[in-house]
Amino acid sequence: MMNRFELLNLLQDTIQDELVVCNIGLPSQELYKINDRPNYFYMLGSMGLASSIGLGLSLAVDKNVISIDGDGSVLMNMNTLATIGNRAPSNYTLLIVDNGSYGSTGDQKTFTNERTSLKDVAIGAGCPNVIECSGEETNENLQKAIDDKNNSYVIISKIKSGNVPIKPIPLNAVTIRDRFRKEIGLVTYL
Amino acid sequence: MKISQKIITNLKSGGADFFLSVPCKLLANMITILENDKDIYYSAIPREEEGMGICAGAYLGNKLPCIMMQNTGIGNSVNSIVSLLQLYQMPVVFLISYRGTPGEPVGAQGGMASVTEDILNTLRIPMLHCNTEEDLDKISTFTNHAKVIESPVAVLCNFNLMKED
Numbered sequence: 001m002m003n004r005f006e007l008l009n010l011l012q013d014t015i016q017d018e019l020v021v022c023n024i025g026l027p028s029q030e031l032y033k034i035n036d037r038p039n040y041f042y043m044l045g046s047m048g049l050a051s052s053i054g055l056g057l058s059l060a061v062d063k064n065v066i067s068i069d070g071d072g073s074v075l076m077n078m079n080t081l082a083t084i085g086n087r088a089p090s091n092y093t094l095l096i097v098d099n100g101s102y103g104s105t106g107d108q109k110t111f112t113n114e115r116t117s118l119k120d121v122a123i124g125a126g127c128p129n130v131i132e133c134s135g136e137e138t139n140e141n142l143q144k145a146i147d148d149k150n151n152s153y154v155i156i157s158k159i160k161s162g163n164v165p166i167k168p169i170p171l172n173a174v175t176i177r178d179r180f181r182k183e184i185g186l187v188t189y190l
Numbered sequence: 191m192k193i194s195q196k197i198i199t200n201l202k203s204g205g206a207d208f209f210l211s212v213p214c215k216l217l218a219n220m221i222t223i224l225e226n227d228k229d230i231y232y233s234a235i236p237r238e239e240e241g242m243g244i245c246a247g248a249y250l251g252n253k254l255p256c257i258m259m260q261n262t263g264i265g266n267s268v269n270s271i272v273s274l275l276q277l278y279q280m281p282v283v284f285l286i287s288y289r290g291t292p293g294e295p296v297g298a299q300g301g302m303a304s305v306t307e308d309i310l311n312t313l314r315i316p317m318l319h320c321n322t323e324e325d326l327d328k329i330s331t332f333t334n335h336a337k338v339i340e341s342p343v344a345v346l347c348n349f350n351l352m353k354e355d
Contacts, residue, residue, distance in 0.1 A: 021247070041250065045273025052243025053250070053274075059231060060208065060251025079236040080243070087233050173277045177250070186252050 001160040002135040004097055005030050008068075014139045018064040018146060019183065021054040023047075023073050025104030027097065029166045031068070038179040042169055048077035051094050055084055058092035061184060064146050065091055071098040071112040078121060081154075085126025088152035093145040094127075095138070096154065101161035122154045135159040193355040194219035196326045197285065197347070201256055202230065204333025206283055208253035210234070210241045214260045216287035216352040221258070238263030242270035245282045254337055256283040261290070261306040261346070262299075271313060271342060281336035284315075284344040293350035310344050320347045 002010075004027060012035050021041045022028045028042040043050050051074060054067030074081070074096055084094060100113035112118055119132040129151050131141050138157040145153035169176075181187045198220055201209075209224050209232045211217055224232040231253070235241050238259050245255035257263075264271075264286070275282055289296070290303025310317055316339075318332045319325065329345055336343040 043274070045277055046243065046270045049240070049243030049246070049270060049274060052240045053247040056208075056244035056247025056249075056255070057251045058247070059244075060248045060253045065247075077237075077240055077243075080240045083233070083235050083240065083244070174279055177278045177280075181250060181252075184251065 003160050003162040004099055004103060005034070005164045007097060007135045007138060007157060007159050009034050010135070010139055011142065014142050014146070015066065018066050019057060019061070020066050020068060021050050021057065022068045023050040023070050026163050026166060027068060027070060029169055030164065032169045033166060039183045041180045042171070042176050044169070044173055048073045051084065052077065052080045054094065055080065055088055055092060058089050059087070062091060063184070064093070066093045066095055066142070068095050068097060070103065071096060071100060071118060072102040072110045074118060075110060075112070075116070081122050081125035081127060084152070084154070085122070085128070090148065090150050090152055092152040093142065094154045095142060096156045097159060098156050099159050099161040103161060103163050107161050107163070118156050122156070127154045129153045130156070132156040132158065191219050191355060193323060193326065193351065194223060196323070197329060198223050198227070200326060200329035201283065201285065201333055204330040205254045205337060206256040206333050207231070208245070208248045208255040209258065210244060210255070211258040212236070212238050212241065212260070212263055214287040214289070216289070216347070216349070217258050219355055238266045239270045242267050242274060242282070246274050246278065246280050249280045249282065254281060254283070254333070256285055256333070258285040259287070261286050261288050262302045264306060264309055265302055268309065268313070271315070275342045276313070279340040280342070281340055282342045283333050283336050284342060286344055286346050287352055288346045288348045291348040291350070293353055316341070316343045318343070318345045320345060321351055323351070
Protein backbone atom coordinates (compact mmCIF):
# COMPACT_ATOMS: atom_id res chain seq x y z
CA MET A 1 0.00 0.00 0.00
CA MET A 2 1.14 3.52 -0.74
CA ASN A 3 0.89 6.51 1.59
CA ARG A 4 -0.70 9.90 0.90
CA PHE A 5 2.50 11.56 -0.31
CA GLU A 6 3.01 8.82 -2.89
CA LEU A 7 -0.63 9.01 -3.99
CA LEU A 8 -0.56 12.80 -4.37
CA ASN A 9 2.62 12.39 -6.41
CA LEU A 10 0.94 9.90 -8.74
CA LEU A 11 -2.10 12.14 -9.21
CA GLN A 12 0.10 14.72 -10.95
CA ASP A 13 -0.03 12.48 -14.03
CA THR A 14 -3.80 12.87 -14.24
CA ILE A 15 -4.53 16.37 -12.95
CA GLN A 16 -3.98 18.99 -15.64
CA ASP A 17 -6.03 22.20 -15.67
CA GLU A 18 -8.77 20.93 -13.35
CA LEU A 19 -9.52 23.17 -10.36
CA VAL A 20 -8.42 21.41 -7.18
CA VAL A 21 -9.54 22.21 -3.63
CA CYS A 22 -7.22 20.46 -1.19
CA ASN A 23 -7.77 19.53 2.43
CA ILE A 24 -6.23 21.33 5.43
CA GLY A 25 -2.84 20.45 6.90
CA LEU A 26 -0.47 17.84 5.60
CA PRO A 27 -2.41 17.01 2.39
CA SER A 28 -2.12 20.62 1.21
CA GLN A 29 1.48 20.90 2.42
CA GLU A 30 2.44 17.71 0.59
CA LEU A 31 0.65 18.80 -2.56
CA TYR A 32 2.43 22.17 -2.41
CA LYS A 33 5.80 20.45 -2.02
CA ILE A 34 5.17 17.94 -4.81
CA ASN A 35 3.95 20.31 -7.48
CA ASP A 36 2.61 23.76 -6.58
CA ARG A 37 0.22 25.07 -9.21
CA PRO A 38 -2.11 28.10 -9.28
CA ASN A 39 -5.10 25.84 -9.97
CA TYR A 40 -4.59 24.30 -6.52
CA PHE A 41 -6.61 25.96 -3.76
CA TYR A 42 -4.98 25.11 -0.44
CA MET A 43 -7.57 25.20 2.35
CA LEU A 44 -5.57 26.47 5.35
CA GLY A 45 -8.36 26.31 7.95
CA SER A 46 -11.98 25.12 8.25
CA MET A 47 -11.37 21.38 8.59
CA GLY A 48 -14.13 19.40 6.91
CA LEU A 49 -15.10 21.92 4.26
CA ALA A 50 -12.84 21.03 1.29
CA SER A 51 -15.64 18.85 -0.13
CA SER A 52 -18.19 21.69 0.30
CA ILE A 53 -15.92 24.39 -1.18
CA GLY A 54 -15.37 22.25 -4.26
CA LEU A 55 -19.11 21.67 -4.54
CA GLY A 56 -19.89 25.40 -4.42
CA LEU A 57 -17.19 26.06 -7.01
CA SER A 58 -18.48 23.35 -9.36
CA LEU A 59 -21.95 24.91 -9.19
CA ALA A 60 -20.48 28.26 -10.25
CA VAL A 61 -18.07 27.32 -13.06
CA ASP A 62 -18.03 24.95 -16.04
CA LYS A 63 -14.50 23.64 -15.50
CA ASN A 64 -13.89 20.31 -13.80
CA VAL A 65 -13.47 20.61 -10.04
CA ILE A 66 -11.78 18.03 -7.81
CA SER A 67 -12.01 18.19 -4.03
CA ILE A 68 -9.18 16.23 -2.41
CA ASP A 69 -10.43 15.42 1.06
CA GLY A 70 -9.56 12.97 3.85
CA ASP A 71 -11.52 10.37 5.77
CA GLY A 72 -11.24 12.28 9.05
CA SER A 73 -12.43 15.49 7.42
CA VAL A 74 -15.37 13.84 5.65
CA LEU A 75 -16.39 12.27 8.96
CA MET A 76 -16.47 15.80 10.40
CA ASN A 77 -18.83 17.14 7.69
CA MET A 78 -20.69 14.01 6.63
CA ASN A 79 -23.94 15.88 5.95
CA THR A 80 -22.31 17.39 2.87
CA LEU A 81 -22.36 13.94 1.24
CA ALA A 82 -26.16 14.29 1.15
CA THR A 83 -25.84 17.70 -0.51
CA ILE A 84 -23.34 16.26 -2.98
CA GLY A 85 -25.61 13.27 -3.62
CA ASN A 86 -28.52 15.54 -4.46
CA ARG A 87 -26.89 18.63 -5.97
CA ALA A 88 -23.41 17.91 -7.37
CA PRO A 89 -23.11 18.78 -11.07
CA SER A 90 -21.26 16.53 -13.51
CA ASN A 91 -18.05 18.62 -13.31
CA TYR A 92 -17.61 17.69 -9.63
CA THR A 93 -15.44 14.90 -8.24
CA LEU A 94 -14.81 14.22 -4.57
CA LEU A 95 -11.61 12.24 -4.03
CA ILE A 96 -11.41 10.98 -0.47
CA VAL A 97 -7.90 9.94 0.50
CA ASP A 98 -8.82 7.31 3.09
CA ASN A 99 -5.81 6.34 5.17
CA GLY A 100 -7.89 5.50 8.23
CA SER A 101 -6.19 8.15 10.31
CA TYR A 102 -6.06 11.81 11.28
CA GLY A 103 -2.69 12.29 9.61
CA SER A 104 -2.10 15.96 10.37
CA THR A 105 -2.62 15.54 14.10
CA GLY A 106 -0.38 12.54 14.65
CA ASP A 107 -2.03 9.62 12.89
CA GLN A 108 -4.75 8.88 15.41
CA LYS A 109 -7.11 6.27 13.98
CA THR A 110 -10.48 7.28 12.47
CA PHE A 111 -13.65 5.21 12.40
CA THR A 112 -12.97 4.13 8.81
CA ASN A 113 -10.33 1.97 10.49
CA GLU A 114 -13.13 0.26 12.41
CA ARG A 115 -16.71 -0.24 11.22
CA THR A 116 -17.45 2.84 9.12
CA SER A 117 -17.43 2.59 5.33
CA LEU A 118 -17.44 5.96 3.57
CA LYS A 119 -18.41 4.11 0.40
CA ASP A 120 -21.61 2.90 2.05
CA VAL A 121 -22.23 6.32 3.61
CA ALA A 122 -21.81 8.07 0.24
CA ILE A 123 -24.15 5.60 -1.48
CA GLY A 124 -26.68 5.96 1.32
CA ALA A 125 -26.41 9.75 1.07
CA GLY A 126 -27.48 9.54 -2.57
CA CYS A 127 -24.18 9.90 -4.41
CA PRO A 128 -24.79 8.20 -7.77
CA ASN A 129 -21.27 7.08 -8.72
CA VAL A 130 -19.18 5.89 -5.81
CA ILE A 131 -15.92 4.05 -6.42
CA GLU A 132 -13.69 2.56 -3.75
CA CYS A 133 -10.26 1.62 -5.01
CA SER A 134 -6.60 1.18 -4.10
CA GLY A 135 -4.06 3.97 -4.42
CA GLU A 136 -2.71 2.30 -7.55
CA GLU A 137 -6.15 2.33 -9.21
CA THR A 138 -6.91 5.96 -8.32
CA ASN A 139 -5.53 7.64 -11.43
CA GLU A 140 -7.60 5.58 -13.84
CA ASN A 141 -10.77 6.21 -11.83
CA LEU A 142 -10.04 9.91 -11.50
CA GLN A 143 -9.48 10.12 -15.27
CA LYS A 144 -12.81 8.38 -15.82
CA ALA A 145 -14.52 10.91 -13.54
CA ILE A 146 -12.89 13.85 -15.35
CA ASP A 147 -13.82 12.49 -18.79
CA ASP A 148 -17.44 11.73 -17.90
CA LYS A 149 -19.41 14.87 -18.82
CA ASN A 150 -22.70 13.52 -17.47
CA ASN A 151 -21.98 12.35 -13.93
CA SER A 152 -20.37 13.46 -10.69
CA TYR A 153 -18.20 10.99 -8.78
CA VAL A 154 -17.06 10.14 -5.30
CA ILE A 155 -13.80 8.18 -5.29
CA ILE A 156 -12.50 6.66 -2.09
CA SER A 157 -8.83 5.81 -2.37
CA LYS A 158 -7.75 3.34 0.32
CA ILE A 159 -4.14 3.89 1.31
CA LYS A 160 -1.94 3.43 4.38
CA SER A 161 -1.32 6.12 6.99
CA GLY A 162 1.98 7.95 7.34
CA ASN A 163 3.43 11.36 6.66
CA VAL A 164 6.64 12.86 5.31
CA PRO A 165 8.56 15.69 7.04
CA ILE A 166 7.11 18.92 5.72
CA LYS A 167 6.79 22.66 6.34
CA PRO A 168 3.75 24.96 6.33
CA ILE A 169 2.84 26.52 2.99
CA PRO A 170 4.57 29.93 2.70
CA LEU A 171 1.71 31.53 0.70
CA ASN A 172 -0.83 33.71 2.45
CA ALA A 173 -4.53 33.00 2.00
CA VAL A 174 -5.38 35.96 -0.24
CA THR A 175 -2.48 35.09 -2.54
CA ILE A 176 -3.85 31.56 -2.85
CA ARG A 177 -7.31 33.01 -3.50
CA ASP A 178 -6.22 35.48 -6.15
CA ARG A 179 -3.95 33.25 -8.18
CA PHE A 180 -6.67 30.58 -8.09
CA ARG A 181 -9.27 33.06 -9.33
CA LYS A 182 -6.84 34.19 -12.01
CA GLU A 183 -6.86 30.61 -13.31
CA ILE A 184 -10.63 30.90 -13.64
CA GLY A 185 -10.22 34.22 -15.45
CA LEU A 186 -11.56 36.44 -12.70
CA VAL A 187 -8.39 38.29 -11.66
CA THR A 188 -6.48 40.35 -14.18
CA TYR A 189 -4.14 42.40 -12.00
CA LEU A 190 -1.67 39.60 -11.21
CA MET B 191 -45.15 37.54 1.30
CA LYS B 192 -44.66 41.26 0.69
CA ILE B 193 -41.74 41.53 3.12
CA SER B 194 -40.09 38.32 1.89
CA GLN B 195 -40.37 39.53 -1.71
CA LYS B 196 -38.86 42.86 -0.78
CA ILE B 197 -35.90 41.19 0.93
CA ILE B 198 -35.19 38.93 -2.06
CA THR B 199 -35.54 41.83 -4.51
CA ASN B 200 -33.06 43.90 -2.51
CA LEU B 201 -30.57 41.05 -2.13
CA LYS B 202 -30.66 40.48 -5.88
CA SER B 203 -30.35 44.16 -6.77
CA GLY B 204 -27.32 44.29 -4.45
CA GLY B 205 -25.72 41.53 -6.54
CA ALA B 206 -26.56 38.31 -4.69
CA ASP B 207 -27.03 35.52 -7.24
CA PHE B 208 -26.37 32.30 -5.30
CA PHE B 209 -28.64 31.34 -2.41
CA LEU B 210 -28.59 28.59 0.19
CA SER B 211 -30.91 28.06 3.12
CA VAL B 212 -31.18 26.09 6.29
CA PRO B 213 -34.87 26.33 7.02
CA CYS B 214 -36.73 28.52 9.49
CA LYS B 215 -40.48 29.13 9.46
CA LEU B 216 -39.74 32.84 9.17
CA LEU B 217 -37.77 32.12 5.98
CA ALA B 218 -40.45 29.89 4.45
CA ASN B 219 -41.87 32.52 2.10
CA MET B 220 -38.40 33.53 0.91
CA ILE B 221 -37.57 29.91 0.23
CA THR B 222 -40.74 29.53 -1.86
CA ILE B 223 -39.81 32.63 -3.86
CA LEU B 224 -36.25 31.39 -4.45
CA GLU B 225 -37.40 27.92 -5.48
CA ASN B 226 -39.35 29.53 -8.31
CA ASP B 227 -36.68 32.04 -9.35
CA LYS B 228 -34.89 30.95 -12.53
CA ASP B 229 -32.41 33.85 -12.49
CA ILE B 230 -30.41 32.64 -9.51
CA TYR B 231 -29.07 29.41 -8.00
CA TYR B 232 -30.89 28.15 -4.94
CA SER B 233 -30.62 25.04 -2.79
CA ALA B 234 -31.58 23.98 0.68
CA ILE B 235 -28.70 22.44 2.65
CA PRO B 236 -28.55 20.43 5.88
CA ARG B 237 -26.18 22.56 8.00
CA GLU B 238 -24.91 26.13 8.09
CA GLU B 239 -21.20 25.35 8.48
CA GLU B 240 -21.28 23.31 5.28
CA GLY B 241 -23.07 26.26 3.69
CA MET B 242 -20.12 28.54 4.50
CA GLY B 243 -17.93 26.15 2.52
CA ILE B 244 -20.32 26.03 -0.43
CA CYS B 245 -20.57 29.83 -0.38
CA ALA B 246 -16.76 30.10 -0.35
CA GLY B 247 -16.54 27.90 -3.45
CA ALA B 248 -19.31 29.82 -5.21
CA TYR B 249 -17.47 33.08 -4.49
CA LEU B 250 -14.25 31.63 -5.95
CA GLY B 251 -16.36 30.97 -9.06
CA ASN B 252 -17.57 34.60 -9.24
CA LYS B 253 -20.90 34.38 -7.44
CA LEU B 254 -22.03 36.67 -4.63
CA PRO B 255 -23.50 34.13 -2.22
CA CYS B 256 -26.21 34.59 0.38
CA ILE B 257 -26.93 32.02 3.07
CA MET B 258 -30.31 32.24 4.80
CA MET B 259 -30.53 30.79 8.27
CA GLN B 260 -31.64 31.31 11.84
CA ASN B 261 -29.26 33.17 14.14
CA THR B 262 -28.54 29.78 15.72
CA GLY B 263 -26.64 28.97 12.53
CA ILE B 264 -24.00 31.55 13.42
CA GLY B 265 -23.19 29.39 16.44
CA ASN B 266 -22.73 26.39 14.16
CA SER B 267 -20.40 28.30 11.86
CA VAL B 268 -17.90 30.37 13.84
CA ASN B 269 -14.74 28.52 12.81
CA SER B 270 -15.72 28.41 9.15
CA ILE B 271 -16.46 32.14 9.17
CA VAL B 272 -13.10 33.04 10.71
CA SER B 273 -10.74 30.46 9.21
CA LEU B 274 -12.31 30.36 5.75
CA LEU B 275 -14.44 33.39 4.80
CA GLN B 276 -12.42 35.98 6.72
CA LEU B 277 -9.03 34.36 6.22
CA TYR B 278 -9.46 34.43 2.43
CA GLN B 279 -11.50 37.68 2.50
CA MET B 280 -14.64 36.30 0.88
CA PRO B 281 -17.89 38.26 0.66
CA VAL B 282 -20.98 36.34 1.78
CA VAL B 283 -24.32 37.75 2.92
CA PHE B 284 -25.86 36.12 5.98
CA LEU B 285 -29.63 36.69 5.85
CA ILE B 286 -30.64 35.86 9.39
CA SER B 287 -34.07 35.28 10.87
CA TYR B 288 -33.47 36.62 14.34
CA ARG B 289 -35.23 34.13 16.55
CA GLY B 290 -35.64 34.93 20.21
CA THR B 291 -36.33 38.64 19.62
CA PRO B 292 -39.60 40.14 20.99
CA GLY B 293 -42.62 38.31 19.62
CA GLU B 294 -40.83 34.95 19.74
CA PRO B 295 -43.08 32.28 21.27
CA VAL B 296 -40.33 29.72 21.93
CA GLY B 297 -38.46 30.50 25.12
CA ALA B 298 -35.54 28.25 24.24
CA GLN B 299 -34.62 30.63 21.39
CA GLY B 300 -33.76 33.34 23.91
CA GLY B 301 -30.32 31.97 24.73
CA MET B 302 -28.77 32.21 21.27
CA ALA B 303 -30.60 35.50 20.71
CA SER B 304 -28.86 36.98 23.74
CA VAL B 305 -25.38 36.15 22.40
CA THR B 306 -25.86 36.52 18.63
CA GLU B 307 -24.84 40.17 18.36
CA ASP B 308 -21.91 39.71 20.75
CA ILE B 309 -20.65 36.89 18.54
CA LEU B 310 -21.02 38.97 15.37
CA ASN B 311 -19.33 41.94 17.07
CA THR B 312 -16.46 39.74 18.25
CA LEU B 313 -16.07 38.48 14.68
CA ARG B 314 -16.13 42.12 13.39
CA ILE B 315 -18.96 41.31 11.00
CA PRO B 316 -20.96 44.37 9.91
CA MET B 317 -24.64 44.09 10.86
CA LEU B 318 -27.80 45.56 9.37
CA HIS B 319 -30.80 45.40 11.69
CA CYS B 320 -34.17 45.18 9.98
CA ASN B 321 -36.94 45.98 12.44
CA THR B 322 -39.34 47.79 10.10
CA GLU B 323 -40.31 47.48 6.47
CA GLU B 324 -38.41 50.70 5.69
CA ASP B 325 -35.18 49.09 6.95
CA LEU B 326 -35.41 46.56 4.13
CA ASP B 327 -34.53 49.28 1.60
CA LYS B 328 -30.97 49.29 3.00
CA ILE B 329 -30.36 45.62 2.14
CA SER B 330 -29.34 46.28 -1.47
CA THR B 331 -26.51 48.69 -0.60
CA PHE B 332 -25.46 46.50 2.30
CA THR B 333 -25.24 43.43 0.03
CA ASN B 334 -23.01 45.30 -2.39
CA HIS B 335 -20.94 46.49 0.58
CA ALA B 336 -19.96 42.86 1.31
CA LYS B 337 -18.35 42.71 -2.12
CA VAL B 338 -16.60 46.06 -1.71
CA ILE B 339 -15.05 45.19 1.66
CA GLU B 340 -14.51 41.48 0.75
CA SER B 341 -16.12 40.33 3.96
CA PRO B 342 -19.14 38.51 5.25
CA VAL B 343 -21.97 40.80 6.38
CA ALA B 344 -25.08 39.98 8.43
CA VAL B 345 -28.65 41.13 7.86
CA LEU B 346 -30.74 40.49 10.98
CA CYS B 347 -34.51 40.37 10.43
CA ASN B 348 -36.34 40.48 13.75
CA PHE B 349 -39.21 38.25 14.71
CA ASN B 350 -42.05 40.76 14.71
CA LEU B 351 -41.13 42.06 11.23
CA MET B 352 -41.08 38.58 9.71
CA LYS B 353 -44.10 37.15 11.48
CA GLU B 354 -46.32 39.81 9.88
CA ASP B 355 -45.40 38.54 6.45
